[in-house]
Amino acid sequence: MYRAPVSEIAFSLKHVAGLKEALDEERLGDLSEDLVDAILEEAGRFATDQLAPTAEIGDKHGTPLKDGVVTMPPGWKDVYHRWIEGGWNALSGPEAYGGQQLPTMLSVAASEMWAAANMAFGLGPLLTVGAVEALDKHGSQELKDHYLAKLVSGEWMGTMNLTEPQAGSDLNALKARAERRDDGSYRIFGQKIYITFGEHDLTDNIIHLVLARLPDAPAGTRGISLFLVPKFLLDENGAPCVRNDVFCNGIEHKLGIHGSPTCTMIYGDGKHGDEAGAIGWLIGEENRGLACMFTMMNNARLNVGVQGVAVADAAYQKALAYAMERRQGKAPGDTGEGMSPIIEHPDVQRDLLTMKALTQAARAICHACAHAIDHAHAADGDDARHWQERANLLTPVAKAFSTDVGCQVASIGVQVHGGMGFVEETGAARYMRDARIAPIYEGTNGIQAIDLVMRKLPLSGGQQVAGYIAELRDIANAVTVSNREGLGTTGERLSRAIDDLEAATTWLGEAIQAGRQQEALASAQPYLRLFGLAAGGVYLAKGALASDEDARVALCRFAAENLLNETAALKISVIEGAGSLIAARGALTAA
């Protein structure tokens, strides 16, 4: 069973991402290290004791839909109420509406524990946080006063309605429509798919945030508006009252996260109410809906990256426990009686070390991204712009690298279990199934890679990424001069990985500048992986330097001498691979 790795998360935040510095420089308000520790400790306890035991039940029971009603798995309503009572839903919400408004570093740390304990459960609150952000930043005072406090507390939950059958990655093709009404409200019509927690019985109301087009809107994404559409309209006291014309008419049967209802939502099909259309209210300005969505989408992407870390860590814990207990064969050097625990076999050690190193590397990247967000919030002017750019640069890496790591690590976890790994009862396979959604939703990892290359590398004319790489190099140099026993050739390996990252970055910058867009796009995926490996390897080293634990040093060296070698291969794929890729297009459809 999963146990939240509270001290490891705290270490990563404080000594790798820079939480300690941020506290010392009083960038995080009146937050103290003691309070940070207390919150992490309590969150870890809730995740371990309350959430983790509900995951398998959710996987087994799923969320059946009958007559428009979705029934959540047994026991989930109870644990959700304890979740609200514990104040866990309100961690990041605005203080003005009852939230604790904690820094992103802390909310991300907590998110990891929720997702590791029960990824399907954690998704609902994750979406609600997104709705809170969008509403808080762009909603009218009236909308905020009606909805925000209850979304912050968790008494109600929120959803994000973007996708339609023909409009997934490309929202240009969005068709849902909205009509203005004289009283300032709107009527919403259309079908939305893949709506997470679109319908359920955990809360008395569900607040849908819906993208739709006004009749006179420009074509494309500049003609999309964002609306708030509650499941139940409110009475004069703000209590849920009349059922709105939005219904779930289908639930997806998915590979994983079975406890999270993925709904098809029908808005305004005319069967309900006097006048056609679901009743909604505009958030922000007309035709500026996508901008509203994007403000919160960055954080959502980071949080999905954290899901990758979370599942990886949970999968690692399970595999480690199994490897310590399961005995097969005789490991080299084992002179004892009987069979050896499989953890003593070098190839199993390679599996476990790879899992652990990749998990910590991905976690550090997510934490560094969260740190940049928090720094941007605390800063002004150029400083704020710099840190916001840093957050923007790291977001696609945090999302895509970490979720790929989630899948990779969960799959190795299955392998470590041998035949038991393929049996669902064991639970290792569930992690693999759950992890598989994270590279897909909130922008596929392919799109993250394109975002990184086409929109993030050019930030500040390339100076943002150049500055970041220079910081990585400083750490690598510190490793080299440290002469720390046990680090082996880590410094040299890190330097080479950074060289690879720099060369690939330069090449991409030139390709984009020269209008060789197709080549840049073709190289985006290996570039993102290269970025993640180099940054992750450096962060492991930063942690090793900041610690006196031999284990941390040894893990860092293992990663440097085994996993980081891949950066050279990726660099070549980036720089020299695109031509052959473009030339091979015909090979896909040749007879």
Added chain:
Amino acid sequence: MYRAPVSEIAFSLKHVAGLKEALDEERLGDLSEDLVDAILEEAGRFATDQLAPTAEIGDKHGTPLKDGVVTMPPGWKDVYHRWIEGGWNALSGPEAYGGQQLPTMLSVAASEMWAAANMAFGLGPLLTVGAVEALDKHGSQELKDHYLAKLVSGEWMGTMNLTEPQAGSDLNALKARAERRDDGSYRIFGQKIYITFGEHDLTDNIIHLVLARLPDAPAGTRGISLFLVPKFLLDENGAPCVRNDVFCNGIEHKLGIHGSPTCTMIYGDGKHGDEAGAIGWLIGEENRGLACMFTMMNNARLNVGVQGVAVADAAYQKALAYAMERRQGKAPGDTGEGMSPIIEHPDVQRDLLTMKALTQAARAICHACAHAIDHAHAADGDDARHWQERANLLTPVAKAFSTDVGCQVASIGVQVHGGMGFVEETGAARYMRDARIAPIYEGTNGIQAIDLVMRKLPLSGGQQVAGYIAELRDIANAVTVSNREGLGTTGERLSRAIDDLEAATTWLGEAIQAGRQQEALASAQPYLRLFGLAAGGVYLAKGALASDEDARVALCRFAAENLLNETAALKISVIEGAGSLIAARGALTAA
């Protein structure tokens, strides 16, 4: 829906693996190229038209167990009867018992199509073929006469009973026991787990091959004997008659291959029959059971490798079809109306090309292994020994590299589908679930890597692998001197990959010789991957040289310039990574 890639398989067999040469040199008896083509064509038709439509049903229904009876999915009994009638079960069986005794190259080619169309279904006949081989090679004339014809035809099916809860990869710990009876029969007692097709309703009888220990057997694997235990004992006419004391008392709920019943089998629990114990007969000599098992295990390992190829190909076909149909966004250079098919996006092209190249590379390795087996059968003396060694060398690579490719490709296939990939209805996720067992069973891929390094590299004092690498180098040189347009830097990349393979091979040879066993074991997994990539890349080039298709040339170059770069990283992990791995053991269990 899957369509068997008959012409691609035929090309790989004839021009990459050497089937054409073998036919020309009359190494395959009276088999003609026309007959080969006709068999492949017909097999492809059966796989495409008959088997493929039954896969989804099997996945959904599974194989429920009730009162010891396992019910197979709807329609499977029918298709199994058509399978027998078509003679497909008898492809590789001995002629003396009604089989067609076709070369391994052909049976492997057919196996791929069965597994791609319906992996769960194909498993039953695969196990039966294993039982046929063991019985044919080691069984007494009487046993053969009673059982072999019906196993060859498929009227009955066979199973392999090795695993017990405490004895998986390590059969030393095997506990099932056998007792001699005066009439030459034995009584078998014990529990076996993970028994594929251990119980079902497809056939009137099931012939279990069971490993067990005699009371006076030596400890360890030298005290294990192999027994034939039929579900129904035969009457004097050879017809199933009295129920034997072997029952299924549990079915695993698995991640994939839901249509394949994975059974817990109880032998001789005493509740049935007058005298305790399931009745069985010895196959081969007492205490030599493992040797009997191993004769067929090599072929089984190759066939599992082929499953990896199969699922990869099926997943590729599905992803390709989706990418051609699904429209999102605007690809660079697309000046048409509306959104582009996603196949026009360079990052999706990278996904699809990677899938296709890895699939063909893995297929070629499996075919090369099958070719070696056939060559060994046709040859005498040193020649036979050479080709048997070649088969032995390639078997772990065929098994592990191909099944890893199966998982990797199926996962990319899910990704290409975006959100649809996570929805079970689409079918992409099923491939990913089904594929995941193949790196685990018939010896985990970790064990394959150890087998390759510790037992196969030393064959003929290292001359076998050295000769193989020299052959790869000849092909790479041919590429370089061909100056074939479109191959780009392929020759150079192949040479580098072979250099990496050679360096890693040399290092491992020295490590083993020097008794640095732990280091060799630690490096086994990256070495096997390196071996597979280098060999697979070379085989793609061999195919390109043998063909006038531009598409084949372009795909080969794509692989060389994008996928083969990884060999350098793997070489470093092999040669320089083991030390840090061993040093990091403590990092796994540190507080």
